[in-house]
Amino acid sequence: MASTSLRAALAHNIRRPLYAYSRAAATLHASSSSPSLPEQPPTVVPGSSSYTSPPVESGGSHRPSKRPSRMAPQIRASKAALTLTPSAVQRIRSLISGPTPQLVRVGVRNKGCAGMQYHLEYVEGPGKFDEIVQQDGVRVLIDSKALFSIIGSEMDWHEDRMSSKFIFKNPNIVDACGCGESFNVSAT
Template sequence: MAALRTSLRATKKSRLRPRKAIMTLTPKAVEQLQRLFEQPDARLVRIGVKNRGCSGLAYNLEYVDKPGKFDEQVEQDGVKVLVDSKALFSIIGSEMDWIEDKLSARFVFKNPNITEHCGCGESFSVS
């Protein structure tokens, strides 16, 4: 019978890095989303991107009844939003905020992945 040989070898400990957040929500965004979800016909909000504008991509928010098969869920301060799986590469690491001024009220995104954006601010591109 052949003997089994074993040897011990020192290995470096692997360091686990924290997973980068898909997206974060500011307190104002959380408040506005809570107001939206308090409506009698409240549904889920899915965030995605569409091909639009002169730079290629624009954010798209839509109400949905249930998550898509590959949607990612972001939960913060009791608020849940969905991120379309096709938009993950474009959105990862972004911050969603709610801004109100004299002329409008809207969600805005601070996105570290943007490489170019159009002059009007409607669309962007990532590389």
């Protein structure tokens, strides 16, 4: 019985779950309405969309249509957020060549008379949003919060009799204090 109704449903392009749902809805409707109405079998009216696929030509020369070609993604060379001079590379290499390999993270802090000051620290690994700059076998991390202030800068190591320090040549600086310890960048 079930197989004949299934064959009949398939022959008429009717899906079984739709038929079962219609029958349950008709039964529910019949039980909630007055008993004087006769029970009618559910009817399924096919809509404008057909459940069958369009007929295939039997000529054998049917070829699938060509898909539109996709544009291949272009990889563009991007300028590094921070460039290192050879002396800075050598100094960073000597700083991180200890028994426990660490990385150097460059950031900025709100400090000084002009607004911001560079901050360097040792870290064991990159943060979730840190920018990684790799140059001449040395990896330097840039704190994601400082990226706007540091982008396009050059990091140099300067050493003389009185001091030794990293010097940043930053094209984004619009104001700096007299001693050169703090700076401010443009908002645009």
